[in-house]
Amino acid sequence: MNPLDWIGHVAGVCTTFSFLPQVIKVWRTRSVEDISLGMYSLFVFGVALWLLYGVVIASWPLIIPNTITLVLAGSVLAMKLRYSVRGKR
Numbered sequence: 001m002n003p004l005d006w007i008g009h010v011a012g013v014c015t016t017f018s019f020l021p022q023v024i025k026v027w028r029t030r031s032v033e034d035i036s037l038g039m040y041s042l043f044v045f046g047v048a049l050w051l052l053y054g055v056v057i058a059s060w061p062l063i064i065p066n067t068i069t070l071v072l073a074g075s076v077l078a079m080k081l082r083y084s085v086r087g088k089r
Helices: 003-017 020-029 037-056 060-088
Strands: none
Touching: 003 060, 020 060, 037 060
């Protein structure tokens, strides 16, 4: 692996796991009032495109972190949709 790939992996780890505290907080509190549906929708779509791009160019530093980020950010988005509906009832 070349040094640029290492930089990509470290960047991926930092940005990917920055979502973990948000996922944990929403999971524990079930509070999604201050989560922006528009931001998370657009972000998840963008991450999916980055993942697709990484697959097309076969770049593991793009594929691995974007797969994990898609799961984490997608979880927040799913909880936003689920818990927002509950709050409106």
